[in-house]
Amino acid sequence: MRLFRIYKKLYKFFGPQRWWPRMLRGEEGIFEICVGAILTQNTNWNNVVLVLRNMHEAELTCPERVAQVRAAKLQACVRASGYYRQKAKKLKIFSKYICDNYSGKTSCLLKGGLVGKREELLGLWGLGPETADSILLYAGVKPIFVIDAYTKRLCQNLGVELVDYDDYRLYFESNLPKSVKLYKEYHALIVAWGKLLTKDKDKALLLIK
DNA sequence: TACCAGGTCCTCG
DNA sequence: CGAGGACATGGT
Numbered sequence: 608m609r610l611f612r613i614y615k616k617l618y619k620f621f622g623p624q625r626w627w628p629r630m631l632r633g634e635e636g637i638f639e640i641c642v643g644a645i646l647t648q649n650t651n652w653n654n655v656v657l658v659l660r661n662m663h664e665a666e667l668t669c670p671e672r673v674a675q676v677r678a679a680k681l682q683a684c685v686r687a688s689g690y691y692r693q694k695a696k697k698l699k700i701f702s703k704y705i706c707d708n709y710s711g712k713t714s715c716l717l718k719g720g721l722v723g724k725r726e727e728l729l730g731l732w733g734l735g736p737e738t739a740d741s742i743l744l745y746a747g748v749k750p751i752f753v754i755d756a757y758t759k760r761l762c763q764n765l766g767v768e769l770v771d772y773d774d775y776r777l778y779f780e781s782n783l784p785k786s787v788k789l790y791k792e793y794h795a796l797i798v799a800w801g802k803l804l805t806k807d808k809d810k811a812l813l814l815i816k
Numbered sequence: 817t818a819c820c821a822g823g824t825c826c827t828c829g
Numbered sequence: 830c831g832a833g834g835a836c837a838t839g840g841t
Contacts, residue, residue: 644822645823647822648821648822648823648824650823652822653821655822689821690823690824693824693825697824733823733824733825735823735824736823737823738822755822756823794822805820805821
């Protein structure tokens with residue numbers, strides 16, 4: 608298993624990543640993961656942290672509050688993570704979905720089937736496959752492998768060229784043990800590797816040889 | 817100072 | 830479909 612061998616190398620080099628990073632626990636912690644997953648779309652995590660702090664101060668830590676807060680106020684909170692009008696709208700839509708269908712309990716993600724929930728999330732405006740899968744894996748604790756831009760770059764360097772998002776996902780899922788813990792850690796390690804790739808390309812490539 | 821960051825949606829051919 | 834553009838801020 609080549610993918611597992613690479614995983615072990617990355618783990619040995621970078622150590623445990625402890626994803627998903629968050630300040631809150633319990634119900635609010637689950638919601639915070641979903642919010643972060645939306646905010647980090649094509650955006651540096653540092654900017655996301657600024658927004659999470661704003662939202663915490665504004666007590667926007669549950670779906671009910673986000674669904675009800677004035678759009679202009681939410682936009683102001685979200686500004687630092689970029690695309691702030693779109694992202695405020697995405698947070699509203701996701702929050703309303705949780706409120707209307709699951710009584711505002713983001714922990715609904717922990718229950719039910721993976722496939723059904725994935726379809727629901729993908730049906731929401733603003734949630735594409737990576738965001739939906741991040742939510743399912745890290746908030747819903749469901750065994751689904753998250754594919755991001757770095758994962759595709761890793762594949763490129765392994766000589767694996769696929770087209771569709773799901774083809775990449777199934778490639779990882781079918782070549783690794785089905786484990787939430789492994790999927791969480793591996794995705795986080797790939798991001799760490801991706802960052803190294805931009806800083807020191809030779810070192811990053813050597814690491815996966 | 818350009819360029820990039822843990823994507824997604826929309827439009828047009 | 831698929832390519833191309835829009836969305837936006839903060840760090841280096």
